[in-house]
Amino acid sequence: MAEGFREDFEVAVVGGGPVGAAAALGLAEAGRRVALVERRQPQIEVGPLGMDLRTLALSPASQALLAGLGLWDGLKPTPYRAMRVWEERGTAAIRFQASDVGRAELGWMQEYGPLAQAAWQRLAEHSHAELIVGQAPSAVEPQRDAVAIDVGGRRMRARLLVAADGAQSRVRERLGVKAQVQDTGQVALVSVVRTTAGHGSTAWQRFLHDGPLALLPGHDESTAALVWSQSPTAAARRLDLDDGAFSAELTRQSEACMGEVCALDRRLTFPLVQSVAASFNPHPRVLLIGDAARVLHLMAGLGLNLGFEDVSGLLRTAQGALDPGAPGLWRTFARRRKARAQAMVRMLATLQGFYAFKQPAIQWLRNTGVRLVNDFAPLKRQIIIEAMGLGPLAGRLS
Numbered sequence: 162m163a164e165g166f167r168e169d170f171e172v173a174v175v176g177g178g179p180v181g182a183a184a185a186l187g188l189a190e191a192g193r194r195v196a197l198v199e200r201r202q203p204q205i206e207v208g209p210l211g212m213d214l215r216t217l218a219l220s221p222a223s224q225a226l227l228a229g230l231g232l233w234d235g236l237k238p239t240p241y242r243a244m245r246v247w248e249e250r251g252t253a254a255i256r257f258q259a260s261d262v263g264r265a266e267l268g269w270m271q272e273y274g275p276l277a278q279a280a281w282q283r284l285a286e287h288s289h290a291e292l293i294v295g296q297a298p299s300a301v302e303p304q305r306d307a308v309a310i311d312v313g314g315r316r317m318r319a320r321l322l323v324a325a326d327g328a329q330s331r332v333r334e335r336l337g338v339k340a341q342v343q344d345t346g347q348v349a350l351v352s353v354v355r356t357t358a359g360h361g362s363t364a365w366q367r368f369l370h371d372g373p374l375a376l377l378p379g380h381d382e383s384t385a386a387l388v389w390s391q392s393p394t395a396a397a398r399r400l401d402l403d404d405g406a407f408s409a410e411l412t413r414q415s416e417a418c419m420g421e422v423c424a425l426d427r428r429l430t431f432p433l434v435q436s437v438a439a440s441f442n443p444h445p446r447v448l449l450i451g452d453a454a455r456v457l458h459l460m461a462g463l464g465l466n467l468g469f470e471d472v473s474g475l476l477r478t479a480q481g482a483l484d485p486g487a488p489g490l491w492r493t494f495a496r497r498r499k500a501r502a503q504a505m506v507r508m509l510a511t512l513q514g515f516y517a518f519k520q521p522a523i524q525w526l527r528n529t530g531v532r533l534v535n536d537f538a539p540l541k542r543q544i545i546i547e548a549m550g551l552g553p554l555a556g557r558l559s
């Protein structure tokens with residue numbers, strides 16, 4: 162690389178959300194000179210119930226990545242040991258327990274703000290990393306030996322550009338990479354709630370006729386993150402309810418699994434789409450990871466976990482490569498990650514469709530199937546292991 166080392170990097174990561182920040186930190190730890198470009202400072206937004214509205218489920222595979230990066234010990238995640246899934250029109254329920262697979266927990270709930278901030282703090286002190294905050298690239302130009310990136314009036318060159326700038330990725334758009342977008346016909350209504358009974362370290366998910374309602378363990382026993390997928394019409398009506406009426410409806414619709422809802426944070430909604438980029442490696446020197454590469458329905462809490470799988474695979478593939486943007490280096494990685502994304506999008510669309518059927522015969526079949534899965538320990542174990550990111554499917558496509 163030529164003129165002015167300060168301007169030149171082995172890798173430039175655009176987007177400092179949890180995925181981009183973890184990738185940048187892992188690369189810096191491996192001795193790469195890295196730039197992280199983020200358009201705004203990570204913020205910790207704590208509402209009246211003391212919790213970030215965006216709380217994410219982390220799998221054991223994600224925990225292992227964060228521990229390897231030295232980030233885990235600084236976080237205060239809430240472990241959950243069980244998950245109960247049931248439906249409005251049935252009598253069957255599945256209960257997944259960590260003890261079914263000989264573990265202490267199935268995963269953890271972690272607030273978004275502190276996670277991104279922990280990675281940023283480490284990057285700010287890192288001798289191999291440069292943080293460029295409050296800026297977004299105004300041009301991105303892949304060349305034969307490097308990618309030129311214009312940021313804040315300066316032109317930087319990096320051997321590899323990693324786009325981790327989220328679902329509305331501007332880098333993806335600038336490079337003309339199309340994304341196949343599937344509207345799920347649902348929006349997510351999110352909030353934080355306080356209830357009269359505890360969550361019991363359980364993630365609760367009830368499939369209602371127009372979408373799943375999840376109450377996920379918060380930092381104390383009586384607090385939970387609400388993620389309620391539903392039709393836009395239902396969400397508009399529920400946003401209009403006053404707090405008391407909304408709480409009463411939520412208590413009823415959740416069958417008071419955590420007791421009565423007695424307090425809540427503000428309610429937000431956003432559209433639920435699923436998307437997969439046409440290519441995760443549109444140029445030998447450009448990679449898309451995290452939500453910039455694929456967006457999944459929230460019902461399985463997998464989005465960030467797949468993003469962290471990208472990071473683990475990226476760090477493995479980059480290991481020992483003289484040129485991190487060498488032709489062909491990322492071909493297999495990108496193919497596997499896209500196949501994994503497509504499989505998950507299909508699986509979640511099928512699950513959504515499966516619970517949408519109202520015909521009595523299909524309901525009977527669904528309840529019978531759910532009961533069979535619940536009673537068949539080996540199949541249940543396999544489902545749990547895959548959901549934890551520790552199964553053969555996750556391994557093959559990482």
Ligand SMILES: Cc1cc2nc3c(=O)[nH]c(=O)nc-3n(C[C@H](O)[C@H](O)[C@H](O)COP(=O)(O)OP(=O)(O)OC[C@H]3O[C@@H](n4cnc5c(N)ncnc54)[C@H](O)[C@@H]3O)c2cc1C
Pocket residue numbers: 175176177178179180181198199200201214215216217218219296297298325326327328330331332351388450451452453459461462463464465466467468
């Ligand atoms: C309410 C909610 C609940 C969720 N629950 C879960 C869950 O339980 N489990 C789970 O796995 N996933 C969950 N998800 C999905 C999860 O939040 C995302 O999959 C995850 O945040 C993706 O991380 P990311 O770093 O790829 O993108 P983001 O978190 O979106 O970060 C992208 C970053 O890029 C920056 N950026 C954007 N454009 C530019 C630009 N042009 N230049 C520079 N920087 C830019 C943004 O400021 C941001 O910091 C949830 C999402 C929401 C909204």
